[in-house]
Amino acid sequence: MSFDSDFRCGFVTVVGRPNVGKSTLANALIGAKISIVSRKAQTTRHRINSVLTREKEQFVFVDTPGFQTRHGGLMNRMMNRVVTQSLTDVDVVLHVVEAGKWNTGDEQLIPLFPKDAAVLLVVNKVDLFKNKADLLPYIAQVATKYDYAAVLPVSAQRGVQLETLLDEIARHLPLNEPMFEEDTITDRSMRFIASELLREKIFRLVGDELPYGCAVMIEQWDENPTGARIAACVLVEREGHRPILLGANGMHMKRIATEARQDIQNLLEKPVFLDVYVKVRKGWTEREATLRELGHE
Incomplete structure (x- = not known):
């Protein structure tokens, strides 16, 4: 594909504790089902790259397992290692949290954030709140947890504010030629x-x-x-x-x-x-x- 000198391309890591909707968000952003989704926490076990190409940008989303703090088996340790490795050499980090909730799992990810990447706080599942004004105190509180580049309330399930989120991510991607062909949606087989x-x-x-x-x-x-x-x-x-x-x-x-x-x-x-x-x-x-x-x- 051809590209302009102002084309932007980079890696966007999606992280969060288990069951906050990371895979649903990753699928919704690219418009295809690549990462699997389940009510059961820790469904995602692997690093999965999915790709979205727009006219001026290419986003390479890295969906990761939920960061596990409760269980210490070998498989969980390997999944946590995937999360920490996925936070190196990335351009944007989406820290996904569930609207109205914050716990140890959310907190323990913060020290892992790379200092040279833009970190966006993505407050997911806002559709569960009938009165969105009820979320304002929560958002004001969690926004102080880290020097986030932006805070965006979304609903991955309902498609609320996803274009706004993409536009915000694009602002932080580096000028770069595309890494994948225009019709590529994942690097997995x-x-x-x-x-x-x-x-x-x-x-x-x-x-x-x-x-x-x-x-x-x-x-x-x-x-x-x-x-x-x-x-x-x-x-x-x-x-x-x-x-x-x-x-x-x-x-x-x-x-x-x-x-x-x-x-x-x-x-x-x-x-x-x-x-x-x-x-x-x-x-x-x-x-x-x-x-x-x-x-x-």
Whole structure:
């Protein structure tokens, strides 16, 4: 693509404690479903770059796991490392908080902010407040926590103030040529995104019953212009997790696979045959080799 000398391009890291809506915001800003979304905290486990290109700017959004302060297992430590690494060599940091709430998880991110990047406080989920004036004392209070370059109340779910947020981010991006082609929306493979979409459906359907020891591995990917055939393995830690995933007469897994297949078809824009099965691998969340095989950094 051609670009002007006043073109701006840079990395924008999206950080926050678990479940404040980081992935929903990242998806809403680029207008495509790249990062998975769930009510279950810590759904995002990986650094995921998504790309939005406008006439004068290219934004490379880095969605990160929620910064975890309550659990100290190997997988959580590796996810926290992703957060801290994602805060180096970035141009803009979006510190996402949930409207009306502030706790230790929000506070503990502040010392990690790079001094040479613009940090914007993004107050998400403002749609939950009928009277927006009720938010003013909260915003005034949290705005004093750090020398934020700007404070923007938004609703990622409803699309409120997202264009305003993009315009504010653009002001802080450096003059730079684009890093990606104009039609690129992520630097992750479709194979990776497909595994994430399947994991999202698992958390949405059985997330309250199933612990975090669940992951998805794509073991077969055959794609041609007319369709794709995909085989996916759902990895769990205990034998007792298998019946939770399957459900009575396999109904849970049928629904999970059907909904995931629909999302993958939308992404690939072609018919998809998806075969999903469950495998038990005890203690995988504490094995670094397995975690790296699954894409953890």
